[in-house]
Amino acid sequence: MQSLNLPVCAPPADFATEAWVFIRVIDNFGDVGVGWRLSCLLAEFLCLRVRLWIDDVGALDRLVPERAVYQAQIVVEVWQDDEAVVQRQLADVTDPVLVIETFGCDLPPAVLARMAECRPLWLNWEYLTAEDWAVDLHAMPSLQANGLAKYFWFMGIDAASGGLLREADYVAERAAFLQQPGLQQAFRQRYGLPLRHNGRLWLVFAYAAVCWPQWMLMWQQADTPITLWLAGGQVIDSLRAAQVIAPDALQQDGDVLVLDKLTLVRIPFVPQAAFDRLLWLADAAIVRGEDSFVRALWAGLPFFWHIYQQDDEVHIHKLHAFWNRATAGWPVGLREAFMALSDDLNGTGSLDGSGRVRAWQNLCASWQIWVKLAAVWSEMLHAQDSALEKLARFSHLPLK
Ligand SMILES: Cc1cn([C@H]2C[C@H](O)[C@@H](COP(=O)(O)OP(=O)(O)O[C@H]3O[C@@H](C)[C@H](O)[C@@H](O)[C@H]3O)O2)c(=O)[nH]c1=O
Numbered sequence: 001m002q003s004l005n006l007p008v009c010a011p012p013a014d015f016a017t018e019a020w021v022f023i024r025v026i027d028n029f030g031d032v033g034v035g036w037r038l039s040c041l042l043a044e045f046l047c048l049r050v051r052l053w054i055d056d057v058g059a060l061d062r063l064v065p066e067r068a069v070y071q072a073q074i075v076v077e078v079w080q081d082d083e084a085v086v087q088r089q090l091a092d093v094t095d096p097v098l099v100i101e102t103f104g105c106d107l108p109p110a111v112l113a114r115m116a117e118c119r120p121l122w123l124n125w126e127y128l129t130a131e132d133w134a135v136d137l138h139a140m141p142s143l144q145a146n147g148l149a150k151y152f153w154f155m156g157i158d159a160a161s162g163g164l165l166r167e168a169d170y171v172a173e174r175a176a177f178l179q180q181p182g183l184q185q186a187f188r189q190r191y192g193l194p195l196r197h198n199g200r201l202w203l204v205f206a207y208a209a210v211c212w213p214q215w216m217l218m219w220q221q222a223d224t225p226i227t228l229w230l231a232g233g234q235v236i237d238s239l240r241a242a243q244v245i246a247p248d249a250l251q252q253d254g255d256v257l258v259l260d261k262l263t264l265v266r267i268p269f270v271p272q273a274a275f276d277r278l279l280w281l282a283d284a285a286i287v288r289g290e291d292s293f294v295r296a297l298w299a300g301l302p303f304f305w306h307i308y309q310q311d312d313e314v315h316i317h318k319l320h321a322f323w324n325r326a327t328a329g330w331p332v333g334l335r336e337a338f339m340a341l342s343d344d345l346n347g348t349g350s351l352d353g354s355g356r357v358r359a360w361q362n363l364c365a366s367w368q369i370w371v372k373l374a375a376v377w378s379e380m381l382h383a384q385d386s387a388l389e390k391l392a393r394f395s396h397l398p399l400k
Helices: 030-046 057-063 083-091 109-118 132-137 170-179 181-190 211-221 234-241 272-281 291-299 311-326 332-345 353-365 367-383 387-395
Strands: 018-023 049-054 074-078 096-102 121-126 141-143 149-154 200-205 226-231 256-259 262-266 284-288 303-306
Touching: 018 030, 030 049, 030 057, 030 074, 030 096, 030 272, 030 291, 030 387, 049 057, 057 074, 083 109, 096 109, 132 149, 149 387, 170 181, 170 272, 170 291, 181 272, 200 272, 211 234, 211 262, 211 332, 211 353, 272 291, 284 291, 291 303, 291 367, 303 311, 303 332, 311 332, 332 353, 332 367, 353 367
Parallel strands: 018 049, 018 096, 049 074, 096 121, 121 149, 200 226, 200 284, 226 262, 284 303
Antiparallel strands: 141 149, 256 262
8 A cells, every 4th residue: 555655854753843734625535635645745755744734534534544644744633713722722733834725725813823923934735737827826925914925836737837746656656566466456355346347447536427428328339348447426426317327226336337338337435545556457547626637647547637617617728728738749630539528528519429439439549649648748747846846945845
């Protein structure tokens, strides 16, 4: 199991150096997913003890059921909307050298007052985007009412952006897993994942959407067999709502449904530390949100992005900004098929039933090229500094 590496330069037991990370869980697993991963990496790369303030510990427990293992490095504080409680929590804690509010989650007044005294580096950790404006705004300060500057940290794929979250041992972990069938078998058994599959294996972790019945039809009508590992439940909910599957189908983890050449498998929710392994076992993926998107990038496999919907089509700009960059050098036929399907998946574009099947067949006809291009893109990103390496430079905190 991938796990937090104990920092080699482990500070003494009383940890003089502390970072505070604040998370508000809005919905889904994105806020807690990024916030927890960031906390682990602060401990791993910068040898900081992290005090993680979170308003929904239940969401964290779902993602990190084994979190007690990390308690020496990551102390979890329940963040309540009660200033008196926050004041009490602050009474016994060390001053932080770094405070990160994730996704503009607005810090409590008592914390802002404490920061005015101890003057830590203050970051707002922003959503991921490949848009140019985010690169321009990355690391820009904004003067706040408590007299401190707050810096905006924009994760991104551009070398001048805030980078992407990546573990130091990621590549070694992936190689070890892929080279050892025994590890793969043990992983499948542990989570009740089928040992074999029919055709190409896709991991599908996506949102509920009206496109799913149409995509199921597309897969059934295509020439090639395909197996979908359905994670997270929302795609299954959409299929059930559209009466594409019977009310009692795919109810339990491990349930399988075969529809012609299409095999659907409901898979369990795994701890975040195991999520990468689902991607490593798959030939391709549909991912959603931000964290699973970045994990698919690291895995280096072909994938679609079912992006989190925002008002005013903001998400479509984000989607296009990323794929316009990533697919710039692709062969025209592959790029057109991919872009048409990507738009269709995200509720825009103009494919009808036969156009969808044709696009899918064109994509499959260029499969090996797609696999290669996805790997090349991933390697290019692996060669860039990660977000934590960039943060170490920016903050002058020592890197492990
Ligand atoms: C399927 C699965 C996911 N995961 C993890 C991987 C990720 O860390 C996390 C999912 O997070 P995301 O991919 O970001 O998708 P999400 O849809 O859950 O989160 C979203 O939340 C919104 C509030 C944000 O604004 C969105 O941009 C997005 O981040 O769940 C597991 O740990 N086990 C699992 O079995």
